[in-house]
Amino acid sequence: MGPIYTLRDFLDMVRRRARLVVTVTLLGCIASVFVALQRDHTYESAVVIQVTQPMIADDLARSTVDGSSARRIQLIEQRLMTRSMLLDIVDKLGIYADTPAMKASEIVTNMRQSISITGVAAAREGFADDGTISVLTITATMGTPLMAQQVADEFAARLVELSVQTRIQQARETLEFFAEKENAIKDELARLEDEVTQFRFEHDISQPGVIELRRGEIAQLNQSLLEIAREMITLRRAADQVNEGERPATARRKLAELQEEIATLDAQNTLLSERKAELELALQTSPQVERQLGTLDRQIQQLQNQLASIVERRSEAEVGFRLENTSQSERLTIIEAASWPDFPVSGGRKKLAIMGGFAGFIFAICAAFAMELMRPVLRTAAQMERETGLMPVVSVPELKTDARSIKRRRKLQQKARQSRV
Secondary structure, eight states, X not given: OTTOOSHHHHHHHHHHTHHHHHHHHHHHHHHHHHHHHHSOOOEEEEEEEEEEOOSSOTTTSOOSOOSOHHHHHHHHHHHHTSHHHHHHHHHHHTTTTTOTTSOHHHHHHHHHHHEEEEXXXXXXBTTBOOOXXXXXXXXXXXXXXXXXXXXXXXXXXXXXXXXXXXXXXHHHHHHHHHHHHHHHHHHHHHXXXXXXXXXXXXXXXXXXXXXXHHHHHHHHHHHHHHHHHHHHHHHHHHHHTOOTTSOHHHHHHHHXXXXXXXXXXXXXXXXXXXXXXXXXXXXXXXXXXXXXXXHHHHHHHHHHHHHHHHHHHHHHHHHHHHHHHTTOSSEEEEEEOOOOOOSOSSOOHHHHHHHHHHHHHHHHHHHHHHHHHHSOOOOSHHHHHHHHSOOOSOOOOOOOOSHHHHHXXXXXXXXHHHHHO
16 A cells, blocks of 8 residues: 555545545536436336137137247237337337437337337146246336337237237138138039049940949840840740641641740840940940049049038138137237336436445545555654654654745744734
């Protein structure tokens, strides 16, 4: 510490450098007061929003808006903090109307720093965290209480509006997707059916089911032809066995009857054979044609299965869209509007001024100590004994030799002379 070792030395230093200490301290107080007066107050207002659960259970009518509420709110927050959205809010409320020289980038940065959106997670069910949010808090920090309240209310209203629009848009897009998919499958199914019809017409193929009937008819014709052949063989044998010993007239009559029956069976055989040939000709198709027809039939079956699934999903999407459009699904509800801030949240000016004055005093003491270090003078007998080890015999006090001291000494001498006279 140089010449400063004890409290008495310190107090002597303060007494000697009182003018410097007082001057620097006053300057520090003046500067701190000026800075405190230049500092603007900031006010904070908050809006509390509750994430309300659906009015109808998901087991009964499920919404088509998937994902956790935390992720959806995060996406909405990103849309709220876009440049265009922030500038639109600033223009609507006239937030920086008193500073027209401020650039748009600076306005956007200040707004993003002034607005905060925090969420409180809902109570967990078991050990799984499904990302559900129960309460949202939107906090706005502005220069005036009115502006803080208006900004918080505006952001809350836009957050709720964006949430509703986002859910309805997602449900509508889901419904439109399945409706378009259903129409596309119906068109494709109609095209395939027309193609199958044209394919059967070009290759002379009957409709499904008729082929099996014709094959059964061919089997019956074969059975009938077989019976006719048997009967003809029996009649021919009977004709060959006609007794020549009978009367000629009787023999001729029996032979004529047998020949007539044989002719009738022969005509039936011819007719059935022609019918069989027609049916076989109608059923003559190559393996490649049958393969192509089977492929088309399988495609039609697959499209019919897809159509049934799409129709079911489209019905679910329609129910989900109705839930979103009637506000019966998950929604955001403002349970506490923005309040009027009574006190600023920034540090008080008085506190700042006091801290600045104290800092000025500390700087003044440091400056006085630096002056002492620059001129280390032994001023007391104790200091001389401590520094040199020698005890002084006589201590001569410091004599003031300035002009005031000389004038005062001369006045005292004149008064003493006049009293003697």
